[in-house]
Amino acid sequence: MAIQINIKDDNIMFLPGDEIEGEVRWELPKAPSKIVVNVYWFTCCSVSNIEQGLELTSAESAGSLPFKFSLPVTPYSYSGKLFSISWEIEAYSVSPDERCARPFIMSPYNTVIELRSLTQYFQPPHTEDYGWPAVDSFGDFS
């Protein structure tokens, strides 16, 4: 074991505003200069947006650190056609550098919001009457 994150009740589904609680355990070859725990969300290809974090300096080579974070209300976990929004909790040590991350879902619907669940509402563009343009082909809107 290097670094391990244990979330209470092995929960991976959280409501916006919920508390995420657990413990970070580590067992490293030598005492790290610090242990950091962060909760963050990220979109693909973009930097992490750290919402909350805690830091333990002068840690032993093996130990544990309990954590308890209150999640914000947004953004929800999301999986779309162009991008996705993911939530993770990470723990890492500095010298030696080790890292562990656990993804989780934050959504009021108990699942990641996926576009295919919305496409049922999509009305196909009209191309029928009078040779008028389809809904999506009106050109650029100013």
Added chain:
Amino acid sequence: MLIQSNIKNDRNISGMTKLTPSSKSTWYLIGIAFGALLWNCLYIQYFKSVIDSFDRESAIIFMGLFIAVNIVLFIAFCYYLVFYHIRRPMLKISNRNPRPGEIVAVTWELPDYHSITRFRLTMEGLESMGNIENMEDTEYASRKNQEIRSVFLSIILADTMEKHDIKSGAAEFKIPGDAMHSFDDGRFQIVWQLKLYAAKKWKDRRIKYTINVQPYAV
């Protein structure tokens, strides 16, 4: 979950908020005004040298061009002022910040309905991806620095050629209960908007109004 999408007979819905277009029409006006100022400043500088030279023919050409360009700028300014600001459509909404699952009423008034041959109002939800400069290895690499959009929801609220319905009307729609809230991290956006399209004889109106869908109330 069904979406209600229909023109309503009751057009006097209380507690409505006026929507502001999320367009750049004001910047057109500022741009024209700035252009006119720049043009006149530059010309005044040249005007001095023409007067100094006492060249009558150059002065006439100079004044003609000066007046012609200023007339064009004045007409453009008046056009944008009237078209986008004075006689622009007015949209009102019952809730500018709705939550998923909520029903939203929208009303419209088009002062220039006489010249509109067709009116369409669409509620749209879309994903937008802006700056993708660090995505060389992705499928979007060939569209670097372009904004990519993907419409995931489109509801036609009104689509009419009747002058009476074009002049004013009301409709309502429901934000899907399992929808994603509005989102913007500078690069990726979830945008909810009303799109107004009014066909006119020589210049169609296309105006977008952004709605801020709030997170679901937990």
